[in-house]
Amino acid sequence: MSINVIQLIQSAMTDGVVRQLAARFGLSPDSTQKVLGATGPALAAGLMQKGATLDGARSLFAMILSPEVNGHIAEQLPQLLGTTTGVSQLEGVGRQLLERVLDRRVDTLSDEVASQTGVPAHAAHAMTGIVGATLLGLLKRHFLDGQGNVGQLPTLLGDQLPAIAPHLNDRLLAGLGLGGLGAFTGNILSQLKAVSANIDHPTPAAKPVAETLSSIRVPADAVVREEPRSRRWLWWLLAAIAAVLAFLFLRGCHSEQRDEQISERSSAEAEATVRPASAPADASAAAAPASDAAASAPAASAVAASAANEAQQPAAAPAPTRDSQLSFTVDTAGKPTLTATVDSEAEKSQLIDALTKRFGADRFVANVTVDQDTRPAGWLAHLDGLLPLMALPGAEVKVDGAHIELSGSAANAKLGWLDKLKSLFGASYQIGSFSVEQAVANATENFRGAIKGLLTPDSSCATADVVKVLNLQVINFTSASARVPASAMEDLNQSAQVLNACARNGKTAKLEVAGYSDNVGGARANLQLSKKRAEAVRAYLVKTGVPEDSLVAQGYGDVRPVASNDTAGGRFANRRIEFVTQP
Structure with missing residues (x-):
């Protein structure tokens, strides 16, 4: 049941899908194809290395057939890439799966892909996750359709070498921690063959008829009665x-x-x-x-009765698509307030029971939601290590699947919580501290990479596309200030350039500049400040030539948060300027 996984990826990544990816990340289709052409073979090499040990092959096969892997991804790609939420979920799930399969972060590989193809790092990072989710989904579909087993996996992986070797180089393999190209291609086949020789090869449930009959000794005089029988x-x-x-x-x-x-x-x-x-x-x-x-x-x-029982069997439930979440903030008296989403009442009870045992029934606030579309909360296994942090005054923590973000006193380097959690959770979790400067820098990189696609002469000026890109920029106002910060002026200048070009082509984008705040401070003050900031952004764009009648400004205060206000990162996301298409 051998296949060529590169051809499978290419068949899933149709021209339409490539154009969707290119538009989504502000790239040309040719640049997008270069990223896909480098990422797919490199990830296949990573899977080959994973399958080159007995334990690795077994865990890889189990991961491929796990509920987290979408076996129908090839058909669903166009729909998933049609929305920002779909792209974000696909990227996130793919990166998490790859890091669990490869036992390492994939940023090093995607950084190398970005370097070799010349695309922005954020685009390479995102497409690495998307290709990873696609590759694993295609393998799952193949094994399910062919009723394959783990014993066939090493041979299937070894068969990929001729297809992927021309696309590999020392730097890409180094990004996966695999050493040089010569060493990899020279050793991997023998390693996979050794695994194939020693791994279990499950036998079929029933022997073929010919094989069964060959073991039966039939008397010679019985042969003449074979046909009547x-x-x-x-x-x-x-x-x-x-x-x-x-x-x-x-x-x-x-x-x-x-x-x-x-x-x-x-x-x-x-x-x-x-x-x-x-x-x-x-x-x-x-x-x-x-x-x-x-x-x-x-x-x-x-x-x-058997037929009736089969008819009554319920259809398999769809695999969960959302990561479990936990965020908490601790007041000055050491009392934590938590918000969490888990997949079952059992997980909810486990969390509440642990909090009650640690703090007492009236010494914490917990808002826990049960959502069956949520994956199991892996962080619950490390809850004992998190409980002391929940008693640290001023601590703020957000857990989103396998991502953990510290802020407030939890991010204080002198207290060492970053290193403690890295040791507690292990390499399968991404743990870091929130930094406003880094968040602004990341947003700026994403925005400037995406807006290039709108600055080309053949840009369509479709309002929906313009809005998506403009909303990637971050205008980081100083606390309590409505003055447009210098750090945002260059991005606003590029935004104005796009809007002016569309207006000259008779495709003026009618937009609302909407201001939002976090929940710190009074609701009335937040409403007034958010409106002043929206008006300041509108005035800046009009000053740079954008038609005055194409923009209106409105403030909404702390309504419609896009993240939890429990952490610094969440409040940063909620303090935003949002461009909205006018009806």
Whole structure:
């Protein structure tokens, strides 16, 4: 059941999908193809290295068939890439899966892909996650369709070497921690063969008929009776089928007699439910095999019961798509307030019980939501290590799947909580401290990479596309100030350039400049400040030539938060200027 995974990726990444990715990240289709052409083979090499040990092959196979991997991703890619939320989820899930499979962060690889292809790092990072999710999903679909097993995985991986080797180089492999190209290509096949020779190869549930018969010694004088015996089995099979049909028909007749007092319509519905579509229309058609049906009633009943049980089996529930979340902030008295989303009542009880045991029933506030579309909360296994941090005055922590962000006193380097949590959670979690400067820098990089696509002569000026890109920029106002900061002026100048170009082409974008705040301070003051900031941004754009009648400004205060206000990172995200299409 060998395949070429590079060809599978290419078949999933159609021209339409490539154009979607290019537009999403502000790249040309050619640049997007270069990223895909480097990332796919490199990730395949990483999977080969993972499968080059017994334990690695088993864990890789288990991950491929896990609920987190979407076996229908090839068909769903166009829809997933059609929304910002879909792209974000696809990227995040893919990166998490890759880091669990490869036992390392994939940033080093995506940074190298960005360097070799010349695309912005943020685009390479995102597409690495998307390609990873696609690759694993395609493998899952292949194994499920072919009823494959773990014993076939090493051979399948080894078969990829001729397809991926021309696209690899020393630097890409170094990004995966695999050493040089020569060492990898020279050793990987022998390692995979060794695993294949020692790994379990599950046998089929039943032996093929030819194999079963070959072990039976048949007397010579019995051979002449082989053909008649085969025909008798055929007649027995036909008789059994007739018996089952007769039994079902008779049961339908009995049901009609019991229900003859019911209205004509109800009788018809009951009969349609009991009698199979293939049952004879009158009793005479089933009279001949009636005695066979009586003799075969137990077997027929078992068959009917089995069919009914199979029909009643519920459809498999869709795999969860959202990461579990936990955020908490601790007041000056050491009392934590938590917000969490978990996948079951059992997880909710585990969290509440641990908090009660640690703090007492009235010494914490917990708002816990159960959502069955949420993946299991892996961080619950490390809850004992988090509980002391929940008692640290001024601490702020956000856990989103396998990502942990510290702020407030939790981010104080002297207290050492960053290193403690890295040791506690291990390499499968990404743990860091929130930094406003870094957040602004990341947003600026994303915005400037994306807006290049709107500055080309052939840009469509579609308002929806313009809004998506403009909303990538961050205008980091000074606390309590409505003056446009110098750090945001260059981005606003580029925004104005796009809006002016569209206006000159007769495609003026009508936009609302909406201001939002976090929940710190009074609601009335926040509303006034958010409006002043929106008006300041509008005035700056009008000053640089954007048509005055194409922009309106409005403030909304702390309503419609896009993140939890429990952490510094969440409050930073909520203090925002948002561009919205006017009706």
